[in-house]
Amino acid sequence: MIPMVSYLALSTLLFFVGIYGFIARKNMLAMLISIELILNAVELNFSVFNRYLYPEQMEGMFFSLFGIAVSAAETAVAIAIIINVYRNAQNIDIRHVDKLKG
């Protein structure tokens, strides 16, 4: 079997790759992709802790399940906002989004 610390190392790497992308990218969709990476790492952590430390319960799995659903909802609203920004500003570069009322 795989030691638990391998899973933790993997999700840590995934999380901070996402953090890097969120800071370094300028396209709003690329930033959203980075957020997905971060959320994915967190959900992996929930289920790994559940499986290795408390296998007789399923709280971690349900946290992951609800996390997946909430992040899908969050992506839908974020993409609606991005499309609206694109309609007003003709691009989705984060540097050009500095007006609250276009």
Place this chain on the structure above:
Amino acid sequence: MELGTSIVFYVLAAVIVASAIFAVTAKRIMRAATCLLFVLVGTAGLYLLLNYHFLAAVQLSVYAGGVLILFIFAILLTNPKGDPAEPADRQKVVMGIVAALCGLAVTAVIVLKHFALYPIHPSAVGEQEINMQAIGAALMGTGKQQYLLPFELLSVLLLACIIGGILIARKGKGQVGEAEE
């Protein structure tokens, strides 16, 4: 068996990390979305390895099926001129690398410091797949450690999302007029 599981895990881990790094460094946003697909499918594989079969199915259908389609639609809608590469901003890249490395160092120190606390193997119970009936009962029950209320809250959240998405993405009155002209 033991070796096979390890090989599967390390191949999946390598695919996930490589795809994640490519997803945040790729010049073309469509390639980044494709790499995100590989990350999500690899994570579903890890859930299978952890014996969370239902979670793997949900991950595949919601993330790889739903969210990624949304991403691809959004990319195609917001990139009329064939997906131009964004010019690199050195300062932001350096800031991102510094922030990620600092956080990575802190987290790695904390994780490795408590290395002895983590079990190497899950216990015997942990090797078993969770019964689908148990998942359904927990999702639909109102007792302790059962999740009917969050489940219903989630459906209200999704409804709010649908309405909000339509309201935000709908064209305003002026723009409708322009389109008609």
